[in-house]
Amino acid sequence: MMLEIVTSDALKGTRHGFFTRKGGASSGIYSGLNCGGGSGDQNDAVTLNRARVAAAMEVEPEGLVGVWQVHSPDVVIVDGPLNGEKPRADALVTNVHGVALSVLTADCEPVLFADSEAGVIGAAHAGWKGALDGVLEATVDAMVALGARRERIAAVIGPTISQMNYEVGPEFLERFLDEDPDYGRFFVGGQGDRVQFDLPGFGLHRLREAGVGHAEWVRHCTYEDPARYYSYRRSVHRKEPDYGRLISAIRL
Structure with a gap:
């Protein structure tokens, strides 16, 4: 089966993709393109x-670089293959050709960034905590430090969990309201004291506040499309013992 790769015209001038689970070698609950070593x-x-992903990105396997994701705002500047090392961080940026930056997700936001004119790219893993703590802004800042300009940066949020499938409790809502009362607009009422959180809407807001020239979401929900996407939350609801990880990657 061929790999299925979601792309965006906003990231023109780069080779990139939000890979679905199709075309992989894994079986069972991981059936498909599970790229999660964890x-x-x-x-x-x-x-x-x-x-297979590295080949699709036209890099050697060691040129497909990633980090040990810990839901942080930390960013790694990549100047070549990491030689097996995975620093604890949740975003990567580079201005080097021949390496593909990658992040893994299974409901969290994978965000790919590019200032093609400056030749600077980035990739970030943004769950609710990373987004709230500033990983998207930190990625933009790191790109600017490498020569990108905010107004030229395009940022694209890949497949992530949609608001209709992201139910959270009142303590979750309070954490956001404590940060900024205006964040209440990213929540709508659910059952009882539960509310539904708009993770991609929040991500777009933070990107635009960071000053990027263009921000969009591909509008694919990981939870509601099991044939194409892994989902942590869906695996919990199905009482499955584990779940696969999707990969998203970008290179100059």
């Missing part, structure tokens, strides 16, 4: 899946 999947299957 999952319980067979190592050989994950290695093969990542090699």
Whole structure:
């Protein structure tokens, strides 16, 4: 089966993609293109899946670089292959050709960035905590430090969980309201004291506040499309023991 890759015209001048689960070597609950080494999947299957992604990105397997994601606002500046090392961070930026920046997600936002004129790109993993703590702004700042200009940066949010499928409790809402009462607009009422959180809407807001020239969401929900996307929340609701990880990548 061929790989399925979601792209955006906003990231023109780069090779990039939000990869779905189609076309992979994994089986069972991981069936498809599981690229998460932290999952319980067979190592050989994950290695093969990542090699297929690297080939699609036209880099060597070691040129597909990522980080040990910890829901932080931390950004790594990449100047070449990381030689197996995975620093603890949640975003990467580079102005170097021949490496593909990648992040893994399974409901959180994968965000790809580019200032093609300056030759600077970025990739970020933004769950609710990372987005609230500033990982998107930190990625933009790191790109600017490499020569990008905010008004030229395009940022695209890939497949992520949509508001209709992201139910949270009152303590979650309070955390956002404590940060900024205006953040209440990213929540709508749910059952009882539960509310529904608009993660991609919040991500777009933070990107625009950071001054990027263009921000968009591809409008694919990971939760509601099990044939194409892994979803942590869906796996919990189905009482599955684990879940696969989607990969998103970008290179100059």
